[in-house]
Amino acid sequence: MTRDERGYTLLEVLIALGITLVVMALVARTLRDVARIFRAQSDLAAASSSITRALDDIGYELTLAGQGLGEGVVAVMPRVPGGEVSSFALTLRSNxxxxxxxxxxxxxxxxxxxxxxxxxxxxxxxxxxxxxxxxxxxxxxxxxxxxxxxxxxxxxxxxxxxxxxxxxxxxxxxxxLREVRYYLRASGEGEGKELVKDVTGVTSRVLARDIIALTFVYLDANGKVISAAKVEDEYSHLETIRLKLQYSVKAGALEPLSIVTAVSLRPASGTVDFERPDIGFRLSRILYPLEHPIAVVSRPAADRGVVVGAGTNPRRDPSYVYTFQMEQQFMSATVDSVAFFEDVRGPVAAVLGPERGPLAGSLFVAAAGLRIGHITRMLPDENGNFSSESEVIAFDGTDVIAQAGGIAFGVEGALYVMSQEKGAIYRYRFDSSGKPGKPERVFGLTGTPGPVVEGSDGHLYFLLQHGQRGSVWRMAFDETLEPVEPELVGRLDGAGVSLARDPVEGSLLCLVRARNGDFVILELSRAWLRGADVLEGVPREDPPVLFSLREWVTKLEEGRVDQSEIPFSLGELAQKMGVLRIDNLDFLSFDSLGSLYMGAWEENLVLKFQLARPSRRYAVGVAAGVVERGAGLSPMVRIHAWRERVPGL
Structure with a gap:
């Protein structure tokens, strides 16, 4: 009798069964470990999501504190009404x-x-x-x-x-009066506490659970801590509130996590008229003559703007900084303040230092040379302006930035330079005193890099030129705030000239020299910037054209212009046309109040436009809520808009 005919012995069956049971036990253990990891990750994602929403809620309410209340009202109190002062409770007032x-x-x-x-x-x-x-x-x-x-x-x-x-x-x-109160209370589940939001006339709600600690730290303009007991007495000196949340995850194997956010309480604000139901451009000011302007910049907390210019002969003459009142309206550039800087020649790009840290208020200018490029830092004088008393610090000259296409600060506080000479991105890091290190090559590029700007998402966007056509690229930052390899966002039907971020809408405006010679402005909305993967050829709509220089100038010449679109009468139009005969545009800039500036290098002028938006009259404010630490969170700047203030407040 063969083995196939007599079957398996009992011992063989038992051995096979034992092996099967061992394998099944190993599989069950693996599945159990996978399930535990999945639960841990799910708990982590849920906790992080609720903490992120809670931080955003507190940050938004902080930027509204004091709105509509006028002077003399303490809008931030480190306690709940009727309670004692505490570092983990907060009451905010607004109207x-x-x-x-x-x-x-x-x-x-x-x-x-x-x-x-x-x-x-x-x-x-x-x-x-x-x-x-x-x-x-x-x-x-x-x-x-x-x-x-x-x-x-x-x-x-x-x-x-x-x-x-x-x-x-x-x-x-x-x-x-609208009072918003944040505080911790004991939770019915687990050892953690609940973060509660209580609003006047509204049922209180829990923003996050499993909170271990909540701490509010109050800072003045110099970053000095104001004790919670003195906040109400020294409210006029309060500038920033730093919030720290420490929270746990239900899965016990994970360590407690923490996140820190700082929110400015002194937003720059001003009134802007949005009078038309569609997007349009209303000329409100002509800055002329300004010899070879290259940029307009302004700080969020300032009422003045700054024009950086190259002088009559950019290679021979010193550059200058012209400071002007942003809210004034007039026909030509009445001089408010002009400062010349002998050691800075041939400027091509300018940017202000980040508002937090040792570089706040400083103006950084990139100057081009045939073989050596320079970065110069101008510090404001004791009055906060740029004048002959301003200290000027020049970085060591280097050939890596001989032809700088643009400069911008990243979320981590480093200065990024687009080198056209090397076709690469370089970075300057600064120490705690504001001293720069040596330029570091970050990424090489295929093409000629141009202007760069920080987007509303905290990433850097820049233009890259390939022959007669340009493209928009994004250099993102990872969770450790390190830059990642740039990626293509979209291609342009023409040569990219300039980029500017709209502080109201958060979109980017891109100045393009079209193939027909016209200069047009495209709106790169946040949705467009996040859109289809153009690397895989997925089609999407082209960004809309908001402005055509050729059409605008023709409209002025033929008198087909609405009176609300120019700051002077139609009878004066002929006298102004000598100034307004513009063939080229060279840069776009926004000020902190949402006004758009267009600069013309050869024509020696800058045009200021109020953007007509689909809304009513608003006071536009800029409030910074910068995430300093936190897994999966990118630093951001929150932009809010309020209806105009109560008259007399």
Whole structure:
């Protein structure tokens, strides 16, 4: 009898079964480990997501603190109302609806009909803040009102009587009040705590769970810490709040994580008229004559802009910095302040240093040479302006930046230079005192690099030229804030000339010299910048053309212009056409208030345009919320817009 006929012995079956069981045990163990890792990663992703949303919520509310409240009101308090001062609690005040009423007679007393202008803007049960010229503040509730008067009761005493004496003579006002409170409370699940957001008139909600610690640190303009106990007394000196969240993940194998965010409380703000329902350009100012301008820059917290120019003969004459009031309107460039810098010749690009750190307020200028290029740092004088008293620091000259196409700062604070001579990107790192190191080659490029700008996502975008056509590229930064290999974003139908980031919309505007010789401005929206993978040839729509120089000049010459689009009468148009005969545009720049500047090198002028946007009248503010640490989070700058302020505040 053969083996096939007699089958397997019992011992052989037992051995096979044992091997099968061992294999199944190993597979089960592997699956269990995979499931545990999956749960850990899921918990980590969920925790990181909730923490990110919580940080963004707090950052946004911080930028609104004080809006519509005017001077003399403490809008940031390191405590909850009625509670003690704490480093892990925060109350923010604002008046987002901009409601205000003025006491017109008598003394404020409980349950008394008090004459107020604007009383009809309030509703019974609404919380208001009473404030006066003596900077007295008290929270109250509207008990009853008519179009001419209101009855109020204090919410800061159990009886409803007022602690302060508010009178008409003290210019007493009632302001709409929105209070936002953040604090930690014990959680019903686990050992961690819950981060709670409580808003006036709204049910409190939990922003994040498994919080180990929450800390608010208060800083003045010099970065000096203000103790929580002194914040309300020294509120006028408060500039920045640093928030640190330490949180755990449900999977016990993972260590606790932490993240830090800093938010500026002093945004630059100004009023911009957006008068048309479509996107358009309204000429508001002509800066002329300015000898060979190369850039316009402005700080977020300043009311002045700066034009950097090369002089009559760029190779022979010293460069200059012309400072002007951004909100003024006039026909030509009335000189506010001009400073000449003998050691800087042939400037081609300029950028301001990052707002946080030792480089804040400094102007960096790249100057081209035939063989050697230079980077120069200009420090503001004691008044914060650029003048003959400004200190000038020149970096060591080097051939790697002999022909700089553009310069910009990265999120980590390093200065990046687009070298046309070498076809590469170079980087200058700075030490804690602001001293630069040697230029480092970061990436080589195929083509000629040009202007570069930081996008609203924190990455750098630059133009690359190939013959008569250009393209837009992105150099992103990873979680450790190191740059990654540049990638193609999109190709242009013409030569790329300049890039500028719109501080209001967050999109990029690209100046292109079209193949027909016209200069056009394309809108590279954030959606377009994140769009289809052009490397794989996936089609997508071309960016829209917002402006054509040829059409605009023709329209002026033929008198086919709306009066709201120029700052002078049609009768003066002929006199101005000698100035406005522009054949080329050389750069685009935005100021911190959202106005667009177009520079013409040969024509020695800069045109300032207000962009008509699809909205009403807004006060545009820039508020920085920079993520310093955090896995998977990129540094960002938050841009917010508010309706115009209450008159008289």
């Amino acid at each position: 987002p609806n901009l409601t205000a009423g003025y006491l017109t007679s008598g003394l404020i007393e409980t349950d008394t009909e008090l004459a107020f202008t604007g009383a009809d803007a309030f509703e019974p049960g609404e919380t208001v803040l009473l404030t006066d010229a003596r900077r007295s503040n008290e929270v109250a509730e509207v008990v009853k009102r008519s179009p001419l008067w209101m009855k109020l009761r204090s919410l800061e005493t159990t009886s409803g009587d007022f602690r302060n004496r508010f009178t008409q003579n003290a210019a007493t006002r009632a302001l709409g």
